[in-house]
Amino acid sequence: MSSDAVLLLETVNFAAEKHRYQRRKDPDRTPYINHPVGVARILSHEGGVTDIEVLQAALLHDTVEDTDTTLAELEAKFGPTVARIVQEVTDDKNLPKQERKRLQVEHAPHCSYQAKLVKLADKLYNLRDLNRCTPVGWTPERVQEYFVWACEVVKGLKGTNSALEEKLEELFRQRGVQL
Ligand SMILES: Nc1nc2c(ncn2[C@@H]2O[C@H](COP(=O)(O)OP(=O)(O)O)[C@@H](OP(=O)(O)OP(=O)(O)O)[C@H]2O)c(=O)[nH]1
Numbered sequence: 041m042s043s044d045a046v047l048l049l050e051t052v053n054f055a056a057e058k059h060r061y062q063r064r065k066d067p068d069r070t071p072y073i074n075h076p077v078g079v080a081r082i083l084s085h086e087g088g089v090t091d092i093e094v095l096q097a098a099l100l101h102d103t104v105e106d107t108d109t110t111l112a113e114l115e116a117k118f119g120p121t122v123a124r125i126v127q128e129v130t131d132d133k134n135l136p137k138q139e140r141k142r143l144q145v146e147h148a149p150h151c152s153y154q155a156k157l158v159k160l161a162d163k164l165y166n167l168r169d170l171n172r173c174t175p176v177g178w179t180p181e182r183v184q185e186y187f188v189w190a191c192e193v194v195k196g197l198k199g200t201n202s203a204l205e206e207k208l209e210e211l212f213r214q215r216g217v218q219l
């Protein structure tokens with residue numbers, strides 16, 4: 041087996057253990073790990089991304105934000121590049137939600153190319169998920185607001201991966217949101 045395959049299995053297993061007790065907000069309470077796995081798959085299958093460290097960072101992208109995982113732990117286990125990409129896509133949960141959302145829009149254009157790829161795939165997955173079903177407790181207005189905000193973030197990620205950007209553009213167009 042290739043060393044890349046071994047590395048990806050090690051990474052997906054780590055993410056699955058970390059997200060073990062977490063569920064998505066959909067009515068079925070889908071296991072959270074479906075999201076990071078899906079984000080990595082979007083990058084490889086739709087974005088044509090083969091950079092193993094980007095795919096690893098995609099698998100790990102919500103571990104620091106949403107579980108007890110630390111950046112030091114990621115760096116020790118997966119190296120400085122993977123840890124840095126995850127850091128770039130991690131919101132500071134100590135900040136109020138509005139501020140976190142604003143900072144994503146502000147920071148997007150200054151992210152590394154690798155982090156921009158993960159951010160594009162993360163938004164594409166979450167927007168498709170919103171089209172699939174509404175999270176428990178979300179009104180249609182809140183769903184639409186998420187599209188509007190995601191569009192502002194994606195504007196700052198333009199020129200990174202045309203395949204992913206075209207798919208995002210189509211989702212925004214369907215919602216009447218202009219990229
Ligand atoms: N569409 C959808 N999203 C769900 C679901 N379950 C959990 N989420 C997560 O919820 C986040 C979006 O919800 P918000 O209310 O805007 O954010 P918050 O959870 O951080 O407060 C995303 O976090 P994120 O991945 O960190 O991305 P980001 O939105 O912070 O960029 C997404 O992964 C679900 O069933 N559908």
Ligand SMILES: [Mn+2]
Nearest residue numbers: 075101102162
């Ligand atoms: Mn995510």
